[in-house]
Amino acid sequence: MLSEKTFAQFPSNQQRSLHELSFQLYQDQQRRWPMLADGVAALQNVQFKDVDCGTFTARLQFNPKRIVSTGAKVDSATIKERKCFLCLSNLPPEQQGVLYKERFMILCNPTPIFREHFTISHIDHVPQSIEEQILTFLSLAKDLSPAYSVFYNGPKCGASAPDHMHFQASPAGLIPVEKEIDHFARQIKKIKDVNVSVLENYGRSVIVLEGADEQQMELSFLRLTSAMRPVMNTNEEPMMNVICSYRNNSWRVIVFVRSKHRPAVYFNEGEAKVLISPASVDIGGLIVTPMEKDFRLVDSAMVKGIYQEVSVSQDIISSIIEKL
Numbered sequence: 182m183l184s185e186k187t188f189a190q191f192p193s194n195q196q197r198s199l200h201e202l203s204f205q206l207y208q209d210q211q212r213r214w215p216m217l218a219d220g221v222a223a224l225q226n227v228q229f230k231d232v233d234c235g236t237f238t239a240r241l242q243f244n245p246k247r248i249v250s251t252g253a254k255v256d257s258a259t260i261k262e263r264k265c266f267l268c269l270s271n272l273p274p275e276q277q278g279v280l281y282k283e284r285f286m287i288l289c290n291p292t293p294i295f296r297e298h299f300t301i302s303h304i305d306h307v308p309q310s311i312e313e314q315i316l317t318f319l320s321l322a323k324d325l326s327p328a329y330s331v332f333y334n335g336p337k338c339g340a341s342a343p344d345h346m347h348f349q350a351s352p353a354g355l356i357p358v359e360k361e362i363d364h365f366a367r368q369i370k371k372i373k374d375v376n377v378s379v380l381e382n383y384g385r386s387v388i389v390l391e392g393a394d395e396q397q398m399e400l401s402f403l404r405l406t407s408a409m410r411p412v413m414n415t416n417e418e419p420m421m422n423v424i425c426s427y428r429n430n431s432w433r434v435i436v437f438v439r440s441k442h443r444p445a446v447y448f449n450e451g452e453a454k455v456l457i458s459p460a461s462v463d464i465g466g467l468i469v470t471p472m473e474k475d476f477r478l479v480d481s482a483m484v485k486g487i488y489q490e491v492s493v494s495q496d497i498i499s500s501i502i503e504k505l
């Protein structure tokens with residue numbers, strides 16, 4: 182199964198970079214796999230709308246194909262009953278991927294938000310957990326740079342397969358926070374050579390780690406999640422979305438600290454229902470709306486309200502920083 186699903190391997194003795202191989206995969210899969218070709222073609226028709234929220238701007242994307250993810254049921258009973266769509270044996274016959282370090286498969290997402298959008302799933306059916314895979318997360322960001330950034334959705338805040346470990350990747354700089362960050366960041370701490378910052382006046386609760394040493398980045402991240410647990414009162418993985426990029430020989434890990442997955446308006450009945458289900462991309466400033474009605478309706482008050490509702494308070498961020 183693994184060899185039949187492998188388009189290419191990384192690393193290999195061919196000396197191709199991972200971002201080149203991934204781009205090549207995306208081109209090849211569009212030719213061979215009609216579902217992906219349709220998804221990419223549909224991207225030509227998505228609409229955008231910028232919403233001025235005062236200190237920051239959010240970008241809305243009207244993308245009907247995303248109804249599959251945005252509307253996905255992710256309760257444990259539904260997850261248990263469905264066939265896991267990330268397990269290799271359940272992939273469509275046409276689908277192949279780039280095998281990464283013999284453990285992860287870089288796959289094309291057939292309902293893309295971006296011109297190239299990858300799902301990077303573990304070759305085994307193991308639960309979604311960033312602490313277990315933080316080194317892979319960091320090395321993927323480095324190996325996919327400078328073309329792509331990598332992101333992670335926690336099992337309870339945006340992952341549509343919480344039972345199967347996966348990351349995603351998007352063209353670098355297309356999630357707005359990646360470009361806006363310097364404007365909002367205030368450095369508040371250093372853990373050895375890793376800079377710790379928070380974003381201010383950004384309408385969301387964000388902690389950023391930056392550093393050039395992989396091991397120090399790993400340790401700082403694990404220190405951060407350990408500090409989050411008692412403050413957020415959980416023994417499980419603290420709720421978070423994480424976006425990681427690598428440039429100028431240094432990693433930047435952006436952690437959105439979450440209080441809940443879906444806002445109250447998501448659960449309204451009929452016309453009052455707003456299908457916005459924030460994960461990394463949305464909380465990072467590009468809000469995907471699969472319904473045209475919502476795309477028209479959403480204004481700055483709603484964006485600010487949703488961001489605030491699904492993020493932890495600034496007091497919680499201060500307590501986490503204090504414990505770091």
Ligand SMILES: [Zn+2]
Pocket residue numbers: 265266267268305306307344345
């Ligand atoms: Zn699976």
